[in-house]
Amino acid sequence: MRFKDKTVIVTGAAGGIGSAIAGRFAAEGARVVITDVNAEGAEATAAAIPGSRALASDISQPEGCRAIIENVIATEGAIDVLCNNAGINRRGNLLALTPEDWRLSFAINVDAMFHLCQAALPHMIAAGGGAIVNTASQWGLHPAPNHIAYNVTKAAVASFTQNLARDYAPDKIRVNAVCPGEIHTPMLEAGVRRAGRTIADLDRLVPFGRIGKPEEVAALVAFLASDEAAFMCGSLVEITGAQAVA
Ligand SMILES: NC(=O)c1ccc[n+]([C@@H]2O[C@H](COP(=O)([O-])OP(=O)(O)OC[C@H]3O[C@@H](n4cnc5c(N)ncnc54)[C@H](O)[C@@H]3O)[C@@H](O)[C@H]2O)c1
Incomplete structure (x- = not known):
């Protein structure tokens, strides 16, 4: 019960890794706000996780980000943990992508973190x-090849994490990032289908012998958010079954 009475926001929590993160925090006592652009999916996930509630919002829009923070402050009164998990993966090399693919990748994967953190930080700092x-x-x-928009946005997430950590560590805001390898989610299944491959093909690429589970990433996220990780700030933690070093 590391998060008893804590308020946790998880973006992109209708399914995949996000719903596993939400479930993990709720199981450890948190009040969890499950937010996603997929309103129906968020409602269904929240219905299955006691201690959580759904909040539909499109974080590709700055006002969608700010609305989440305003809603949670008005309802729960505090934000103890913010998990910026939502993301999209527009596949392709430079010539295959449209300017819209590039723009939307940045809007959801990177810009949303700017807007959500900018709205949430004053409340977190005031709370100590x-x-x-x-x-x-x-x-x-x-x-990885042929994922330039995704890879560049995720490199930006890594740098954003380090910068935010450096600037707000004096305020006791701990900012860390998880860097997952292949994790079995709807996003991964869509990619596998599109590439004409199978999950077993991916399992063989991972030295550990299989791809990861959303719950395994959720356990790491919960650890990083907990007091057990009290001195972790600005860390980029890989969780890849050794694929990152293969
Ligand atoms: N699955 C993997 O192998 C893997 C590996 C590394 C990193 N990741 C990252 O993990 C995170 C979760 O991925 P996943 O595999 O669970 O993907 P997913 O597609 O299953 O889930 C992503 C969620 O984000 C939501 N979302 C998309 N656009 C949104 C928007 N504009 N506003 C609000 N919500 C929006 C989707 O509705 C969805 O529920 C992503 O940031 C992804 O890049 C995944």
Whole structure:
């Protein structure tokens, strides 16, 4: 019960890694706000997780980001943990992508973190501290081919994390990022289908012998947000089954 009576926001929490993160925090006593552009999915996920509620919002819009923070402050009165997890993966090399692919990738994967953190930080600082956990990717550190928009946005998430940590560590705001490898989610399944591959093909690429589970990333996110990680600030933690070093 590391998060008893704490308020936790998870973006992109209708499914995939986000819903596992939400479930983990709720199981440890938190009040969890499950936010996603997919209103129906967010409602269904919240219905399955006691101690959580759904809040639909499109974080590709600055006002969508600010609305989340305003809603949570008005309702729960505080933000102890902000998990910037939502993301999209527009596949392709430079010539395959449209300017819209590039723009939307940055809007959701990077700009939303700027707007959400800018709205949340004053409340966290006034409360004496807080934790932010961003979802980057191993591909932000070691680019995979033909995913230039995704890889560049995730590299930006890594740098954003380090910069925010450096600037607000004196205020006891701990900012860290997880950098997952291949994790079995709807996003990954869409990519596998598009590439004409199978999950078993991906399992073989991972030295550990299988791809990861959303719950395994959720456990790391919860650790980074907890008091057990009290001196972790500005860290980019890879969780890849050794694929990042293969
Ligand atoms: N699955 C992987 O292998 C993997 C690996 C590394 C990093 N990640 C990252 O983990 C995070 C979660 O990915 P996932 O695999 O669970 O993907 P997913 O597609 O299953 O979930 C992403 C969620 O974000 C939501 N979302 C998309 N656009 C949004 C918007 N404009 N506003 C609000 N919500 C929006 C979606 O509705 C969805 O519920 C992403 O940031 C992703 O880049 C995933």
